Amino acid sequence: MVGDRPRLVLPPGVGNVLCPIGGETAGPAVGEYVFRGCRLRLGAAGDVLFPTDVGVSLLAALNGEAAVPIVGAQVLDVGCGSGLYTVALLLAGAARVTALDVNPACTAAAIDNAARNGLDPGVVEAITGDLAALAGPPRWDLVVCNPPHFPSDPAYASADGLETALVGGVDGRALYDVLLARLDDLLRPGGTLLLAHSSLTDVARTEARLTAAGYAVRTLQVCELDIPLRRYAAARDVLLARLYQLRAAGSAAFTGLRFEVHTLAATRPVEGQE
Amino acid sequence: MIKGSADVTVAGSGLLGLATAFELAQRGMAVAVVGPRTGPHGGQASRAAGAMLTVFSEVESTHPPDRVRVEVGERLAARAGYEQWLAAITAASGRSLALVPGVWVVANAVGADDAAELAAIRAAAIEHGDPAETADPGEVIGLAPQHRAHQALWLPTEASVDATALTAALAAAVYGHPRCTWTDALVTGVRESGEQLVVAADDGTAITCAHVVLAAGAAIPVVLGDGELAEQVGAPPLWSGRGTSLLVRAPFTVPVAIRTPNRGFACGSHLVPRPDGRLYLGGTNRLSTQPDYGRSAGLDEIATLVHDGGAELNTRLREAELLDVRVGHRPVTTDHLPLLGRTGHPMVHLATGTYRCGVLLAPRAAQIVADGITTPGRHDRHPYSPRRPMPAPALAELLAGSTHGLVEMLCQPGGQLPAGGAERLEAFLNAALAELATGRTGPAAAVQRMWRRAPMAETVPLLLDAAARVS
Numbered sequence: 001m002v003g004d005r006p007r008l009v010l011p012p013g014v015g016n017v018l019c020p021i022g023g024e025t026a027g028p029a030v031g032e033y034v035f036r037g038c039r040l041r042l043g044a045a046g047d048v049l050f051p052t053d054v055g056v057s058l059l060a061a062l063n064g065e066a067a068v069p070i071v072g073a074q075v076l077d078v079g080c081g082s083g084l085y086t087v088a089l090l091l092a093g094a095a096r097v098t099a100l101d102v103n104p105a106c107t108a109a110a111i112d113n114a115a116r117n118g119l120d121p122g123v124v125e126a127i128t129g130d131l132a133a134l135a136g137p138p139r140w141d142l143v144v145c146n147p148p149h150f151p152s153d154p155a156y157a158s159a160d161g162l163e164t165a166l167v168g169g170v171d172g173r174a175l176y177d178v179l180l181a182r183l184d185d186l187l188r189p190g191g192t193l194l195l196a197h198s199s200l201t202d203v204a205r206t207e208a209r210l211t212a213a214g215y216a217v218r219t220l221q222v223c224e225l226d227i228p229l230r231r232y233a234a235a236r237d238v239l240l241a242r243l244y245q246l247r248a249a250g251s252a253a254f255t256g257l258r259f260e261v262h263t264l265a266a267t268r269p270v271e272g273q274e
Numbered sequence: 275m276i277k278g279s280a281d282v283t284v285a286g287s288g289l290l291g292l293a294t295a296f297e298l299a300q301r302g303m304a305v306a307v308v309g310p311r312t313g314p315h316g317g318q319a320s321r322a323a324g325a326m327l328t329v330f331s332e333v334e335s336t337h338p339p340d341r342v343r344v345e346v347g348e349r350l351a352a353r354a355g356y357e358q359w360l361a362a363i364t365a366a367s368g369r370s371l372a373l374v375p376g377v378w379v380v381a382n383a384v385g386a387d388d389a390a391e392l393a394a395i396r397a398a399a400i401e402h403g404d405p406a407e408t409a410d411p412g413e414v415i416g417l418a419p420q421h422r423a424h425q426a427l428w429l430p431t432e433a434s435v436d437a438t439a440l441t442a443a444l445a446a447a448v449y450g451h452p453r454c455t456w457t458d459a460l461v462t463g464v465r466e467s468g469e470q471l472v473v474a475a476d477d478g479t480a481i482t483c484a485h486v487v488l489a490a491g492a493a494i495p496v497v498l499g500d501g502e503l504a505e506q507v508g509a510p511p512l513w514s515g516r517g518t519s520l521l522v523r524a525p526f527t528v529p530v531a532i533r534t535p536n537r538g539f540a541c542g543s544h545l546v547p548r549p550d551g552r553l554y555l556g557g558t559n560r561l562s563t564q565p566d567y568g569r570s571a572g573l574d575e576i577a578t579l580v581h582d583g584g585a586e587l588n589t590r591l592r593e594a595e596l597l598d599v600r601v602g603h604r605p606v607t608t609d610h611l612p613l614l615g616r617t618g619h620p621m622v623h624l625a626t627g628t629y630r631c632g633v634l635l636a637p638r639a640a641q642i643v644a645d646g647i648t649t650p651g652r653h654d655r656h657p658y659s660p661r662r663p664m665p666a667p668a669l670a671e672l673l674a675g676s677t678h679g680l681v682e683m684l685c686q687p688g689g690q691l692p693a694g695g696a697e698r699l700e701a702f703l704n705a706a707l708a709e710l711a712t713g714r715t716g717p718a719a720a721v722q723r724m725w726r727r728a729p730m731a732e733t734v735p736l737l738l739d740a741a742a743r744v745s
Contacts (some may be wrong), residue, residue: 012467012470012482013468013469013470013472014467014468015468030568155651216348226469226470227469229469230469233469234620236620236621237485237650238651239646240484241648244281244302244303244648247302248302255280255281255304255485256279256281256482256483256484257469257470257482258279258482
């Protein structure tokens with residue numbers, strides 16, 4: 001069914017194609033994106049990653065996708081960053097979003113950006129903390145996540161917030177694996193996980209784990225784009241060498257600096273319907 | 275999964291470029307080669323090469339011991355893996371390749387210091403535990419020169435290979451590799467686009483990739499241009515030693531390669547067996563600061579080859595049938611050491627500067643360059659790193675070491691000066707060149723410009739050409 005997946009190809013050598021930086025010249029960089037007819041404006045500065053095409057590609061997939069119900073949904077935004085998904089889903093009709101991030105600058109940015117877009121502060125529940133420690137019971141209709149996807153290496157390690165947003169352990173899968181392990185504690189039966197899944201972090205492995213857990217997995221879109229390396233430009237030879245090892249082991253897929261982001265929708269089975 | 279992109283683009287389709295592409299493809303990389311695949315390959319050093327695997331016989335008595343140790347070490351490493359490399363190419367291409375083992379080095383009175391050169395070569399072999407057997411020149415089959423050889427050195431671990439067959443087999447292996455694409459065109463430039471590198475060719479092709487390996491010899495400075503990228507790459511200066519060689523059918527047999535030691539800025543004369551009884555005769559060497567890849571062999575170059583070959587190797591060469599004439603540009607640096615691996619830009623790598631040893635060094639060079647991509651940092655302190663300091667030698671030092679070779683070059687082969695004449699001429703040239711090196715006249719300024727551009731001994735013969743123009 002590979003041929004049926006919508007494919008979005010972004011041009012090489014250009015960043016922020018989907019969400020161009022525009023607007024004010026003073027203050028933080030502000031990106032603009034139109035999601036389901038609503039114009040959203042996102043600011044990010046300092047320790048908060050500006051929305052990249054990797055993350056925005058998930059919204060592009062949802063733009064043409066009516067089958068994922070957003071209106072009235074209770075949403076968990078895992079690793080909320082600047083609050084891109086939090087703001088977009090609220091503007092599209094979500095009832096309430098829990099914006100979770102280990103980086104306090106991100107939860108603050110998500111609240112700021114909700115206000116920037118005229119949203120009622122009461123509909124955003126910001127939690128600074130670790131997904132592994134987030135308490136149940138399962139109460140969310142949608143869990144949305146664009147996990148960090150780069151493998152770690154001492155050559156480009158740093159302790160800042162951007163590192164948290166981009167680097168996910170030795171194989172890049174650290175947050176993916178925690179998310180999969182905890183999914184049944186988070187999603188109510190019938191709820192859906194929306195994942196911006198990098199081809200650097202073994203899409204097939206995630207699909208197999210979800211399927212084995214009884215989830216119905218669909219690929220809403222495959223987006224082909226440049227690996228967003230700007231932050232690691234000086235050490236990108238080392239980063240790519242780590243990725244060559246993962247590719248040789250069959251767990252990363254890319255050519256040159258081109259890779260894919262698969263927007264996955266995985267729906268938790270309702271009891272008795274498995 | 276993703277089309278129109280490559281992990282690595284190799285710019286240049288000579289032996290070094292193809293060896294690097296082959297090595298990278300075997301390591302799982304998606305490789306794009308840009309360079310001539312069909313046509314005459316005008317100017318490629320690989321196609322004009324004698325292809326002797328000269329581990330020791332390139333050693334010169336005047337080379338500093340440190341340089342000898344480094345160069346012999348690298349050539350030994352290349353030689354150790356050579357048969358295995360040929361087997362891999364054969365497996366991939368279906369074409370059989372074989373080495374002809376052994377090289378004879380002969381000493382004669384043409385080179386005043388030939389005995390010292392043979393001693394230096396022998397010492398290098400012995401130091402590295404390889405055999406080097408002194409023999410009577412009468413034992414060397416095919417050796418019948420005008421000027422009697424007084425000594426011969428048999429180097430059984432050196433060898434020769436058919437460069438044409440090797441290049442063709444490697445080209446077939448790369449062309450047929452599922453992870454390689456090949457754009458049959460000349461590379462015209464490299465630029466950055468975001469974090470991507472874009473390699474442009476003269477047929478309009480533009481390849482987007484993560485890494486670029488520049489293996490286009492002395493054309494590399496032209497490809498890089500003088501923009502921001504070239505500045506970050508910081509490639510050391512690169513020139514070419516233009517060499518002409520002949521393929522002949524001679525009325526005598528040469529079962530293994532015969533060569534003289536290096537002398538007079540050139541690589542001496544050498545005869546190398548090729549399949550079907552053909553013989554390779556090489557080679558001239560003329561430094562070229564602006565290589566003209568399209569220029570065919572000059573009659574002067576051909577005359578020099580025939581004359582030197584007859585004088586030093588076999589007088590019956592004049593009876594040979596001329597089958598082919600080839601011109602190649604050997605890439606060379608100021609310190610005469612190769613440029614292999616990462617540059618000042620993390621994604622731009624060099625595979626060049628192998629001068630007279632490219633055929634031997636190709637598999638070793640390919641490993642070093644590929645390591646810079648798959649295991650970055652591994653060879654950062656390698657003496658062939660393009661990031662090594664390369665201070666220009668002092669002019670006075672260069673001149674002192676060059677005039678001896680200049681007189682030898684003018685006299686060879688077999689030219690006679692009266693007793694003591696060579697020494698007096700050398701002293702005179704030293705004094706004259708020293709004047710030019712410090713003088714303020716127009717001709718002196720022209721000479722100084724030439725020195726600044728290419729501060730190396732091989733520039734001295736160019737002064738003769740300049741002298742003709744100045745007067």
